[in-house]
Amino acid sequence: MSLKTMNLEKIGANTLFTLGVLTVLSGIGTFFGTLDPLLVEWGISHYTVLFGVLKLVIAGLLIWRPTRVIGALLAASYFGGGIAAHIVFESINPQFWLLIVLSIVLYIGTLARVYQDA
Secondary structure: OOOOOOOHHHHHHHHHHHHHHHHHHHHHHHHOOOOHHHHHHHOOHHHHHHHHHHHHHHHHHHHOHHHHHHHHHHHHHHHHHHHHHHHHOOOOOHHHHHHHHHHHHHHHHHHHHHOOOO
């Protein structure tokens, strides 16, 4: 199957949209304490609201079609920071592996969206 026969625009758009919806759910969950145990353990619990707002902004950019690539850039930065924090604090847990998987999905969706005309 060549790049010409695959509908890369549709794959990229759907992947980034789905990631945006998942990020909305994660952002809402942040306000209800899903990150609290880790943030307290790491001593940065005062950033909870900031993390929730950042997730919602990233999600909005991923969901709205004209800003998906910008949202993907911000999401990659945010997820990369999360992965780095897990490594620094030696917290290799299911949230760490979820960030790895979401980052891979993000890169696949972004590459499909960017190379849609290849």
